[in-house]
Amino acid sequence: MTKLRSINPTTGAVQYEVEALSDDALEQHLAGAQSAFADWKLARFSDRAKVLNDVAALMRGDIENLARLMTDEMGKPIREARGEVEKAxxxxxxxxxxxxxxxxxxxxxxxxxxxYVQYRPLGVILGILPWNAPFWLAFRFAAPTLMAGNACLMKHDPHVPGCAEAIGQLFERAGAPAGLFVNLPLETERVADVIRDRRVQAVSYTGSERGGGIVASTAAAEIKHSVLELGGSDPAIVLADADLEKAADTICLSRIINAGQSCIAAKRIIVESSVHDDFVELLHERLARLKLGDPSDEATDVGPIARADLRENLHRQVGETVAAGALCPLGGELPEGDGYFYPVTLLTGVTREMTAAREETFGPIAVVMKVADEDEAVELANDTDYGLAAAVWTRTERGVAMANRLETGQVAINGIVKTDPRLPSGGIKRSGIGRELGPHGIREFVNAQQVWVGPVKA
Incomplete structure (x- = not known):
């Protein structure tokens, strides 16, 4: 039987292995989810809410242990890991x-x-999740899906099996009906068969553009709905009338949260030429103060990259960009020693044809690009295959007007791009399909059923 390996990115050592589900066990889980749905779809909202509130209470009561799982399995600094449990x-x-x-x-x-139109649940929904925010992304998928009356199957990333098991156990400890929320420890190559299973009605996928294409095509071939949250190369535009100190503070934070391993991080920092040098100096000061190190240390700001291959790709992107003429006044060198650490890096003089501007950079790499004015900033921001989110730093009225010109699913004006349960998030172009969170997200996995009651009005 295949085993899923948990590797500690701080040391590079294997921590433990989890046995993948057998075919028989997978069939039992699929049957159990279908059975649970039959009753759950008829449950009152108050009964569904009790399960979710009880799960939330368990998370808050066990925050240290749950946070530690993320720190050990994917290198999230412990302070950030606690925040993720709270947010979930x-x-x-x-x-x-x-x-x-x-x-x-x-x-x-x-x-x-x-x-009238009434919103009815669809059935068993499959969530396919990545490693970078194990708890938050699980609940971003599961909370609205369950409250809409569906049952959930969670196929988490094979590199965070401990987090996945803990999430599944939360529902068991909360007394959720058997089969309502099921963790599926599976190898990636077996997921297509789960998507095709007649009991699975729709799929939510968060991950790479390539993986999203495979999931979407597999689901579409079975005439099943899918929601995709994929990659991003998010622009953060800083214009001459911005508060440069606040912009530097926020963009620095956005770029280095989770060691920069976030789809909605500020990845292309587009700065108007008249304030470019001043802004770069402010950003350099803030990035240089950050502490890279053991994510279990309370003082650490930036932990390791989650996997060796991800670090290698990141270093390739930096090397190719510098070779093409960009400057690297900070970082850019692979550190010696154990683990998959990568230094906080600043690249300036980056132009649109360079690797760091064309590809998604998933790490603590700040890429600064200079433009002449607002029009060039908007044009450059939109010159990407991605369209997840954008940030604008300028006068409020001007920023609101600029939002209409930006080709993204989300715009933050004088603030950080973030996900919020109250507000919809998602991308356009190659950043995804559909929306998660807010009132829009919960309506992705429901049947908007039209009901016509006669007779015809006189």
């Missing part, structure tokens, strides 16, 4: 409170005596 609990609580209003029946006038 908040997501569960938010949908427990608001799902009923988000899914309220809508009366629509027609020729009927009464006509």
């Amino acid at each position: 609990a908040w997501c569960a609580e938010h949908y427990a409170e608001h799902a009923e209003s988000y899914l309220a029946t809508e009366q629509i006038v027609s020729d009927a005596s009464q006509s």
Whole structure:
């Protein structure tokens, strides 16, 4: 039987192995989820909410152990890991409170005596998740999906099997109906068969562009809905009338959260020429102060990259960009020693044809690009295959107007790009399809059923 290996990125050593599901066990989980759905779809919102609130309470009560799992399995600094557990609990609580209003029946006038749209659950939904935010992304998928009356199958990344097991156990400890939320420790190559299974009605996928294409095509071939949250090369535009100190503070934070391993991090920092040098100096000061080290240390700001291959690719991107003419005033050198650490790196003089501007950089790499004015900034921001999110630093009124010109699913004006259970998030172009979170997210995995009640109005 195949085993999923958990490797500690701080040391590079194998921590433990988890046995993948056998075919028989997988069939039992699929049957169990279908059985659980039969009752759960009829449950009151208050009964569903109790399960989610109980899970949230368990997370808050065991925050240190759950956070430590992330730190050990994918290198998230412990302070950030605690914050992620808190945010996952908040997501569960938010949908427990608001799902009923988000899914309220809508009366629509027609020729009927009464006509309306009601939102009914679809069935068993598969969530395919990445390693970079193991708890938050699990609950971003599961909280709205469960509160809508569906059952959930979670196929987590094989590099975080401990986190996946702990998430599944939370639902067991909370007394959720058997089969309602199931962790599937599976090899990636077996996921296509789960998507094709007749009991699975839709798929949520967060991960790479390549993986998203495979998932979407597999689901589409079975006439099944999919929601995709894929990569990003998010621009952060800094114009001459911005508060440069606040912009530098926030962009620095956005770029280095989770060692830069975030789809919505500020990846291309586009700065108006008249303030370019001043802004670069401010950003350099902040990046240089950050402490790279053991993620279990409370003082650490930036932990390791999650895997060796990811670090190698990151270093390739930096090397190719410097070779093409960019400057590297900070970082850029592979450190010696154990683990998959990569230094906080600043690249300036980057132009649109360089590797770091064309590819998604998944690490603590700040890429600064100079433009002449607002129009060039917007044009450059949109010159990418991605369209996940963007940030704009300028006068508020000007930023609001610029949002209409940016080709992204999300825009933050004078603030950090983030995900929030109250607000929809998602991308356009090659950054994905559909929306998660907010009232829009919960409506992705429901049947918007139109009901016409006769007789025809006189």
